[in-house]
Amino acid sequence: MSTISLYKEMNFGLGETADMIRDHVxxxxxxxxxxxxxxxxxxxxxxxxxxxxxxxxxVLGMTVSEELGGAGLGYLEHVIAMEEISRASASIGLSYGAHSNLCVNQINRNGTQAQKENTYPSLLVVSTLVPLQ
Structure with a gap:
């Protein structure tokens, strides 16, 4: 069964996972x-x-591996989630992007294993917010 329900006329062939994320978000x-x-x-x-x-x-840890509590997906899926959130509210989408990309994803790319293990449990469920400075 195809999961493309929102944009039937615009099938970009991004894949079933991307389509499901788009519809769900x-x-x-x-x-x-x-x-x-x-x-x-x-x-x-x-x-x-x-x-x-x-x-x-x-959606807060889309680019984080499943082993560390994330979704184990890529930037395509992250951008699709960002697009759908921003479609509803640009300001909420901006805050989502700051948290999920500028914070969580940068720790994923540049942090040590210990930093990831210490921060992800609270960042991926947001019991902790990190200020941008």
Missing amino acids: NSFASQEIAPLAEKTDLDNAFPNQLWAQMGEMG
Whole structure:
């Protein structure tokens, strides 16, 4: 069964995993993020409950190996998730990208094994947020 349900007319052949992620994240973003988008922008405050929800979905550690608690996927899948979250709210998408790419992915690329093992348990479920300096 094909999982392309949102963009039937635009099949880019990205693969079943990418299509499933697009549909799943789009559904989440439409139901959970879009209703909060205007208030998020007006209040200039991130709805913190979304971190836990995105952590449960597994989108916070998409490029992290499964052995370390991530999804073990690549940048294509990460960008698709980012696109769908940003479609619902650009500001929430920006925050998601900062956490999942600028923080989590950089530890994945440049951190020691000990740093990964110490930080991922809290970063992938977001009991810890790392400030950008």
